[in-house]
Amino acid sequence: MEKIANYIGGELLAPMGGDYLDNIEPATGKVYSLIPRSGSADVELAVKAAQKAFPAWSALSNAERSKHLMAVSNRISEKLDELAMAESKDNGKPLKLAQSVDIPRARDNFAFFATAILHQEDEFHNMGEKGFNYTLRQPLGTVACISPWNLPLYLFTWKIAPALASGNCVVAKPSEVTPFTAYLLSQICMEVGFPAGVLNIVHGLGAETGQAMVEHDLVKAISFTGGTVTGARIAALAAPRFKKMSLELGGKNPNIVFDDCDFDRAVKTSVRAAFANQGQICLCGSRIFVQSGIYEKFKEAFVQRVKGLKVGPPQESDSRMGAVVSKAHMEKILSYIQLAKEEGGTILHGGKQVKLAAPYDGGYYLEPTVIEGLSFDCRVNQEEVFGPLVTLTPFETEEEVLMMANSTEYGLACTVFTQDLNKAHRVAKEIHSGIVWINDWLVRDLRTPFGGMKNSGVGREGGFEALKFFTEAKNVCFNF
Numbered sequence: 281m282e283k284i285a286n287y288i289g290g291e292l293l294a295p296m297g298g299d300y301l302d303n304i305e306p307a308t309g310k311v312y313s314l315i316p317r318s319g320s321a322d323v324e325l326a327v328k329a330a331q332k333a334f335p336a337w338s339a340l341s342n343a344e345r346s347k348h349l350m351a352v353s354n355r356i357s358e359k360l361d362e363l364a365m366a367e368s369k370d371n372g373k374p375l376k377l378a379q380s381v382d383i384p385r386a387r388d389n390f391a392f393f394a395t396a397i398l399h400q401e402d403e404f405h406n407m408g409e410k411g412f413n414y415t416l417r418q419p420l421g422t423v424a425c426i427s428p429w430n431l432p433l434y435l436f437t438w439k440i441a442p443a444l445a446s447g448n449c450v451v452a453k454p455s456e457v458t459p460f461t462a463y464l465l466s467q468i469c470m471e472v473g474f475p476a477g478v479l480n481i482v483h484g485l486g487a488e489t490g491q492a493m494v495e496h497d498l499v500k501a502i503s504f505t506g507g508t509v510t511g512a513r514i515a516a517l518a519a520p521r522f523k524k525m526s527l528e529l530g531g532k533n534p535n536i537v538f539d540d541c542d543f544d545r546a547v548k549t550s551v552r553a554a555f556a557n558q559g560q561i562c563l564c565g566s567r568i569f570v571q572s573g574i575y576e577k578f579k580e581a582f583v584q585r586v587k588g589l590k591v592g593p594p595q596e597s598d599s600r601m602g603a604v605v606s607k608a609h610m611e612k613i614l615s616y617i618q619l620a621k622e623e624g625g626t627i628l629h630g631g632k633q634v635k636l637a638a639p640y641d642g643g644y645y646l647e648p649t650v651i652e653g654l655s656f657d658c659r660v661n662q663e664e665v666f667g668p669l670v671t672l673t674p675f676e677t678e679e680e681v682l683m684m685a686n687s688t689e690y691g692l693a694c695t696v697f698t699q700d701l702n703k704a705h706r707v708a709k710e711i712h713s714g715i716v717w718i719n720d721w722l723v724r725d726l727r728t729p730f731g732g733m734k735n736s737g738v739g740r741e742g743g744f745e746a747l748k749f750f751t752e753a754k755n756v757c758f759n760f
């Protein structure tokens with residue numbers, strides 16, 4: 281069975297303790313590779329390698345660093361099909377989605393930050409006759425990047441690329457649930473001659489490998505994407521050590537459909553926002569609020585469209601939904617479906633596990649599930665499920681829907697469907713979320729600030745926000 285290796289100091293290494301974890305293919309439920317169960321000694325080695333590489337890497341010009349990052353981006357492009365297949369196998373997502381979204385985005389993350397540093401302007405504050413100030417933005421040193429399982433290579437590279445572009449060296453940990461494409465990224469770095477020690481990838485469990493990174497004194501910043509509970513744990517460990525932190529956490533996003541929307545567009549986009557990647561995207565719109573004038577019509581059209589979403593083996597071209605990521609996660613989602621029934625919900629579609637024929641009979645497949653009749657403040661409508669489960673809730677007024685939409689502890693993303701420009705702007709202003717889409721979903725411009733408010737996170741990623749996060753600003757004041 282294939283053993284994944286750590287990538288430290290430019291070499292592929294076995295974990296020092298010799299322990300491995302099973303890597304399971306969600307489509308079949310079978311173990312197909314082994315993941316290093318790294319400990320603090322492996323993290324120590326990675327931090328040492330990063331520290332050693334830092335003086336030379338940070339001394340390179342932006343143009344030279346850009347060339348190294350572009351080489352990685354180009355190689356991802358050449359290996360797009362291989363990486364997409366690996367991502368689909370490791371995560372359970374449809375191969376088509378990995379080919380069209382995950383891997384192209386990983387390629388673009390490297391290219392975007394490789395070129396962003398060529399266009400960055402420095403800050404200058406003129407004091408007239410008194411003199412002037414300019415801001416030096418200097419890399420932090422060694423930083424940690426820790427990512428989740430839902431968009432594995434996409435989110436891993438979204439952190440690593442800006443950290444490297446701004447001159448830092450990185451110790452990174454992908455999710456232990458989906459480690460494979462991060463392993464392939466190590467091989468890519470070796471193939472393109474990426475300088476040794478600049479990027480180090482250490483695999484293992486969050487509470488062991490991840491925590492050792494967070495606690496390490498020489499790690500100056502932590503860029504983390506994952507669950508809110510984990511984020512709180514990381515913040516508690518990092519704050520007394522005065523480390524910089526960027527935390528991208530959970531969501532429970534509202535999708536608001538007004539009477540005056542473009543109906544077909546609202547239905548089509550809401551289905552995609554609900555069930556893309558089996559509902560396992562932090563930005564998925566899982567609470568759908570529909571104005572009463574079109575509620576019944578929307579419900580019928582929405583359910584009709586959901587019925588057409590084929591759940592099947594991820595690599596089959598007509599599968600619109602693949603497997604959810606793990607048995608434990610499938611059971612969590614099923615427990616929320618049960619809870620919805622107990623809370624008085626009516627299941628309009630789905631609600632059950634899907635059993636496929638061998639060799640997929642051990643896989644983790646769920647029907648796309650649509651529920652109505654729940655109060656906006658019940659647990660199913662307040663807690664993050666992170667699966668193919670959405671609720672439909674009618675509303676009368678703008679004021680009422682804002683109250684319901686803003687009622688959760690989360691504040692990541694929101695989608696609004698209306699053709700009334702003024703209303704769109706009013707709702708966008710009043711909604712408690714870091715990202716608002718009007719009449720669309722998951723349209724991404726990598727220059728824009730990305731992140732959440734309330735329990736959805738602290739800080740913003742994207743564009744120059746990310747480059748700023750990974751640097752220390754130093755003001756230099758000249759007095760004539």
Ligand code: NAD
Pocket residue numbers: 426427428429430431435453454455456484485486487489490491492494505506507508510511513514528529530531561562664666692732736737
């Ligand atoms: P998770 O919090 O369980 O794990 C995320 C990563 O943190 C993994 O690599 C894990 O090994 C590591 N980790 C766990 N405990 C740790 C610790 N004590 N110290 C250091 N690292 C630790 O999250 P998950 O289940 O992998 O991902 C799903 C969650 O991620 C959902 O809540 C989802 O909303 C969120 N998410 C948020 C965004 C966003 O941009 N806001 C994007 C994607 C996913």
